[in-house]
Amino acid sequence: MSEDYLSDPNIGLRLIPEQASRHAEGVDMLYFALLGFSALLVTVLVGLVVTFGFRYRAGKTFRRRVTASHVGHRVEVGFALSLGVVFMALFAWAGKLYLNVYANTPAQATLNVVAKQWMWKVQHPDGTREINTLHVPANQSVRLRITSQDVIHSFSVPALRLKRDAVPGLYTSVTFVADKPGEYRLFCAEYCGTDHSRMRGKMVVMAPSDYQNWLTRNGTGTTPAAAGKALFRSYGCSGCHMGESSVRAPSLDGVYGRSVALANGGIIIADEAYLRDSIMRPQKHIVAGYQPVMPSFSGQISESDVLQIIAYLQSLKPGDWRTEAP
Structure with a gap:
């Protein structure tokens, strides 16, 4: 974040921040x-x-x-x-x-936000990344999927009247429409350690055409799903879940949004939280008919990588793995 932004008198603290969202x-x-x-x-x-x-x-x-x-x-x-x-x-x-x-309403774009002492890491749907700055298109619904890498943080943009906690091990989300182009302050609103006061940034609301141009200039060309596919293989997940391994593991193609029967007799919906727990805490939900042999990846994989693997699993349809080699 530039010093020019921090010293700009036009966007300083106000008693009542300007209104920059529909709500x-x-x-x-x-x-x-x-x-x-x-x-x-x-x-x-x-x-x-x-x-x-x-x-x-x-x-x-x-x-x-x-x-x-x-x-x-x-x-x-x-x-x-x-x-x-x-x-x-x-x-x-x-x-x-x-x-x-x-409310968890449908949005035109979903952005991943990972909090970490003391920064905000953002990834756009096309794979574009940024730190302590969040670019969004004006007059379009945007969903933020928020989590934390270490301790509890709180994502707050006063001009949007927006505040959502970032909690380790959980996904929180918020959907908003920013209707006034400009630059707005971004804060951590939960004390998170020594440099809490430095955990700030800015949200840049742009016209949709300008936003697309910005993505073109800064994009990497690798979507979260594509990056997640590579990570899925590099961590060895494909060996059990889509290979010919002697270890019998559940098939994950088309699993997102599906009802999953558990060994304890319960049923759970395979949402984002379930997929994360299956990676980081695999003993929490044992699928019926399978042994609890999957190791935990907690402490071995970052939250950003987990989100990309989840994006890959979300993109899979039933039968997709029949055309892929392990």
């Missing part, structure tokens, strides 16, 4: 509604404290209440019910907004 306005509306309602409650409570403090101050004479008033109970119950209705309305509003922002 940013909705997030701000909810924020100001919560702020306004909280201010109203504080005003009412402070007003009551001041009023009662003045009315019942020392030396002030007042008529003692002898019997309980039913009117007082009605006021208390009505006030409590009103607060409950308002809180439930705010909860429903926030819940709907959260689901709209963080």
Whole structure:
């Protein structure tokens, strides 16, 4: 990340960051509604404290209440019910907004983001890589698949009203549409060690044509699936899963999205998390009819390589391996 970017006064910290995504306005509306309602409650409570403090101050004479008033109970119950209705309305509003922002919806492009002390490593669908900078096309849905190589981090772009944790061993995702071209600050929003404050970068939102030109200039020509295929062979996976080895292993062509029967009688969907666990923690889900003999690759393979192998497995259709040599 250039020093020019860090010193640019036009993109410095602001009390309220500019809105650069389609859901940013909705997030701000909810924020100001919560702020306004909280201010109203504080005003009412402070007003009551001041009023009662003045009315019942020392030396002030007042008529003692002898019997309980039913009117007082009605006021208390009505006030409590009103607060409950308002809180439930705010909860429903926030819940709907959260689901709209963080639901796993289809996207036009999926980018891999791997956090590591103290940097952000990004890979685009065509294989283009970058560090601490994320280029995305404007007005197109983009999905980020996020994980961590070491400790918990948090991917945060305030202008997009976007924050998603990067957790070791897990995949989190978020889909967004950036609708305002420009450069926006990227932060780690979770304390992650000594140089946490240096784990920052920028998101560059570009017109779709400019984004394609940028990919052409910076692309490597190797897609994650192609790189994953080479890694699948180099780590020896093909010897058991698609070769003539004496070790009997499940076939993985077309496995992504399929229901897999487990040795414990359960059934699991072969999603991204399942594929990762099968590589890093193979004893976690034993496939029915097979022995738990696969070694763990934990500590031997990087998260970036795991994501590429998963991309390769996702690209396979049933029967693809019949035309490939081991």
